[in-house]
Amino acid sequence: MSSTETPTVLIEDVVGRYVHLNSSGRDQRIYFEEAGNGPVLLCLHTAGADSRQYRHLLNDPEITSRFRVVAFDLPWHGRSLPPEGWWEEEYLLTADAYVAIVRDFAAALNLEQPTVIGCSMAGSLVLELARRHADELGGVIGLSGALKVNGRFQDWSLRPDINAQQSVPSWTSSLMAPQSPEVSRREVWWIYSQGGPGIYRGDTYFYSQDLDLRGRGHEIDTSVCPVYLLTGEYDHACTPADTADAIAEIPGAKGGAMKEIGHFPMAENYPLFKTHLLPILDELHPTNNESRDNDSLALEGTRHA
Template identity: 50%
Template sequence: MTTAWLDTDLARWVETCRDDRELSGLAAAATVTFGIRADDRTALFGFHGGELAEPADDPDFVLVAADADWSEFFQPVPPPAHQNFFGMLMRVPGARVEGSELAMAQHAHIVRRVLELGREAISGPLTAPAAHPARGKAHLRPGYVRISVRGEPVEIFYEEAGAGPDVLLLHTAGADARQYHELMADPALASRCRLVAFDLPGHGRSGLLPGVVPGGYSLTTDQYATAVLAVIDALGLVSPVVSGSSMGGEICLELAHRAPHALGGVIACEASDRVPGRKVPWAKHPAVNESTFVPEWVYGLMAPQSPERCRREVWWGYSQGGFGTFAGDIDFYSGDWDGRERVGEIDTSRCPVIMMTGEYDYSCTPAMSAATARKIPGAVFWPMPDLGHFPMAENPPLFAEHFAAALDRLGIP
């Protein structure tokens, strides 16, 4: 593909945008012009009062990449890091935003949808396997348990399903335990273990952190590890296997180092000993709508093959987070957490370590996870094809296969 697509496909692309109900809803009240530049050619898209309009001559910002990289992006199934422009910005040399980065952050949801429609106009709709039907939630057993945080009581919401050895599931930054609802409904998993998921303090349905003023939350490694261990104790979990993705995967590694006596092993997904580059000022910026930017910042981390219904639910869940919750968690995920000097000390004879990372995760790539696993004597790592950063939520049936294999490795019958 060359920049000829700007001539042959641009008109169809614009009409696809004009007819799209989702774009119409996302663009409500927006007035902006942005460009998409491939080498020396630029396509402009304009919106006025939420309606697709004649673009202004001077765009607010331009997304720039080499034509070869845009060609990868517009493939029906793009390669990892090319599925979303935020991924290209992070991992593709030369990809950049020219002009107002603030305007880009303010309109990231519109940009993403326009680019998705461009892929459809140029390459046709993605032919994906039929999505699995959503499983019900009647199997979940909810409850509250009280833990102490800095000497103050906090009510922690949890849910459980199944029976057998204890498995504790940790949600991702700015999210809550709803991410695990469908995995916990998997009959094969529920028949072999007791699956327990909880909302961290100040997340989802758990109580607010004591003494933290609005906007003042910032998670540290010690706070996180202490909270998880307190929940294990309060729920009476016996040598649980602890599993989490993203920041939940990172804390799994910390717990394996800090408290191997309390665990039956860890399954650390989308984790490495250090993940730089994910702190961004727009996640808590007064001129940026947090409920649209934060879900867009994470949406592209999922695999394009994952069912659309599941990807939309991840987006929607991230649109519901409390003010500054995501940014405060990222203070840990891409800031305070640094296991480079500690992961090599993990004793896998006391606490086995399984690591798995989705191939479409451009935040913590499979190569980063593999490098960390090599530092941990006895750790086991494998990549997960066709999955991204939220495997348990974006494609639960596919992730369940990997999760079952990890339980096998840990000797969970």
């Protein structure tokens, strides 16, 4: 590099902080990141992973110019440590504890009527949130979620002769589409390789064992809390058929399958996922969308001036 060249430096607008709160009777120190202004998009990560999966959404100016994007790490995940005494118990995530931590986090940050986006286990969790607390939400967007998902709760990752930091991410990587960029697929693998011992298994307890909303879809009032469900065509954990069954059972629910994408749409192929997300956000926030259109027209007018 010559003495006249200036190195390229990029500082993202994403801000990361910690919030202390009590949930289900336990003190928690929760890490979260946020960017943007406007109606809140509260983003929930997948089993065994963390909020880094939403880094593309957090860094998208087309989104953050219209919305406040907030993503947090569940306790035991990412940069949120387990609560005191974690070594004395088996980690198993339950629907009650999961619903509670999301609501308690939203209350701690005074997030009013957030639109909750969740993927995989969180894609199913948003349905339970809508069923129990529709009036607190501006809508839910479930990615790779259904009323019931079988087969993910397994004990093999606890075996001492298996390297879970390689086997778990490799098992989950099969859920992604071959068309998704390799750099993104590798990033999903990397994040999964850093999960704590038994955490992925404990999350799938909720996903495959504890939550079963079959026959209860009618309890979700989409006139109060709109429901959107999207699943990638390459997803073989929560299949497009599973999601279609949920849409059929929940009156007023919308969504369907996404072509050329898999189980982790916001992380494995964000540009493609965005083409599905924007129409939903425009429908949920039409006034907000009009502002975006007006800004675009003003910019176009400037270009032609």
